[in-house]
Amino acid sequence: MAAERVSRTGAIERLKELRGHVAAFSSRVLTPVRLVPLAFAVVILLGAGVLELPAARASDSTDLMPALFTAVSAVCVTGLITVDPATFWSPFGQAAILAMIQVGGFGIMTLATLLALLVRKRLGIRSQLVAQSESHTVNFGDVRRVLIRVALIMGVVEGVTAVILTARFRIAYDDDLPTALWHGVFHAVSAFNNAGFSLFSDNLIPFVDDPWIIVPISIAIILGAIGFPVIIELLRRSPLSNWTIHTRLTVYGTLLLLAVGITLFAVFEWHRPETLGSLSTGGKLVAAIGGGVFPRTAGFNSINYGEAAPETLLMTDILMFIGGGSAGTAGGIKVTTFLVLGFAILNEIRGREQVTIGNRSISSSVQRQALSVALLGIGVVILGAVLLLMLTDYGLEQTLFESVSAFATVGMSTGITYDLPHSAQLVLMALMFIGRIGTITTAAALALNSKPVLYRLPEERPIIG
Template identity: 50%
Template sequence: MTSAPPRRRKREIFRHPGQVVVAAFGATVLVGTLLLMLPGTRAEGGGADPVTALFTATSAVCVTGLVVVDTETYWTSTGHAIILALVQVGGFGLMTLASLLVLFVSRRLGLRTRLNAAAETKSVGLGDVRQVVRGVLVVTVVVEVAVAVLLTGRLLVQGLPPGRATWLGVFHAVSAFNNAGFSLYSDSLTRYLTDGWILLPVSVAIIVGGLGFPVMLELGRRTHPRRWSLHTRLTVLMTGILLVGGTLFVTASEWTNVDTIGTLDPAQKVLAGFFHAVQPRTAGFNAWDYSEITQETLLGTIILMFVGGGSAGTAGGLKVTTFIILFFVIVAEVRGDPQVVAFDRRIEHRVVRQALTVALLGIGIVTFATMLLTELTDFALADVLFEATSAFSTVGLSTGITPNLNDPAKIVVVVLMFVGRLGPITLVSALALRERPRRYTYPEGAPIIG
């Protein structure tokens, strides 16, 4: 009697949860591209060409905001609705999937690391996945509705018809909270450069969305900073530093520039400076022409874009926690301290290695993309570097060269947006899950540094 052959294990399509995230967003981009190619989405009739549809869908799903066509005039109301839906799906999916990855990774690590992770990420509800999804949904609805009401009210005061005012308020509220930067105005928000009733609600929505869901939820449940987790402390601290420092720097750099804010009164200059210190880190709205800013502001904006916002949120960049951890690494090395300490907490070596890896890979990707775009186009290096950083950090700001890119350059930017949006999330989770104890050690080596 012959024994039955052993059953083959079913091969898993996705061996890593990060692959699920990439596949989900890739499928959403594909669906969005096909929808934007349908007849009735383009104002001139028919649908968009494949490259334009792909670029716009990727920019919307990855909540970037870079556009190769004028959103207001190129698309019909149907096209606008599709773009808004893609932005909402992209932003909600990012916060939800990124938060769930935190839960998954923390449970798959060793016991000690898992306990530390549970202590530091309890703000996302480790015991209940549904709590994460429900929390993201509630925060999204509350913030978007509140901002939409404020914007709609302001537009009604300015004399817009109720239907138009409501649609503009909803569209820009959703775009702002999801850090997308899409606008139904051809000049973005330039016409509202001195209108605090427009700029401030949009800025608040961007900041809240850029903090990340774990931080948002924890701030909503705990009012005393002493009870915040280390992640929340680091995120809030770095966000505050960048907002204050960015506002001072941008305002000072543009103070006498008559092409931006040089002719405004001091209060209006500070308002515009604050708004444009918020935008580079997270969203792509602009209330001045970035082709007219000073070289100092251009460089400062590139740095702010690269740093980005909070983890598990709608903001892009390499994330504020990555950079503040690297700052504490430098402090520890300068002091000769073998341990990296922040707020009386020792930062694990694996977290330090992850921060270094993400930062250096980000620099490498932006550098390579800048070189590639320089070869493919005839634009100045500063403009190309600005564009590449904006795409990788999913910010959406541009000096005006995006519509003039050729098709190969557009594809490069599409890849940059997709990699920049999902790369850091999947990379960090993959590095964390590959963490395993080594049963032996190699002899030490000490190459000369510097």
């Protein structure tokens, strides 16, 4: 009996030791930052498997690439396509794409929000996450409460948008009620999640001057793009003076970029017969709204960008690269990153050592993080464009547009995606995955790895410029 007890005790001790090693390994390797790419990769593979089923296709094609490319694009809420969703996929396949968009958008919002809270308070997310704003404490509670709030916001915005679109499709375009409802729900979900997928072969080009289609979709895009933390703060109806710097930068930056985008799109395309020239004045204004909103990582297009002016394409490249707000469904380097760098440059020009925004100062670590995210984004986009130039016969204007669109998870194209070889499609898939997952994890990793240094080395000034 004594020997048996000793044996049991030894086994229990070894089991505890093994559990300790597993826990240590998990804490080092399976961190939230590393789990995000893994989770999305698993969802992508599952989605590709569903789309590979015969029931998901309306055609007899057996090529694996359309399923894999569409799954990456849907889960990363991008919208780039190599096949026509309206004709290539069956209703079951379209429903699978919609599910992937919803899972991708919901996962991105929640994961980005949770990582933002983790970075802000540096607490574990197993039991509770508490975020503190600059003016007052905001208790998000445990993970379940965060998920419920995100789901409620998503459901309300998508539901209202779906009702408006369904009514418009039913009344103005003579769709029967089931078809109108399906079109309304699909495009509402695609809009709020900034996915850009459409059930129409020409995307939203047939509705370029229809305000009852373009405006609701644009509003849903903006609400999805500004981010969950900003929406929560706006819903509190707190005075402008109590807004956090993050909310101020996101809201004012979004309004500024929308105004610039809409205005320049109208100026560049107003008289061009290939795009807006044949529309009425009211139709041109509606089309300009789409032209300024859709590049903010939504991916819809109400004009043929293959026929757009070069200056429009360049402006769209810039808007796509900047993207929307943090912890939302938008891509790009984010509005806050862009504005923090802008204020850093402005304060440097003024000769100020400290970077200030309003009555708050921005730490040097935040500035370095913004610079890192922006430069890494530029590097990825340039590398993608170079690879596309090597693998295709298209010019720089088209390949750069495609590279920025994929990295910023926008989904716009000048029309070359359909004809790209498989090697170039793999490049775009990598860009979509890096652009969607990389910006979140990179920003979080940079913040989490920020450690105070207890000493300073002697300074030396290299020649700049």
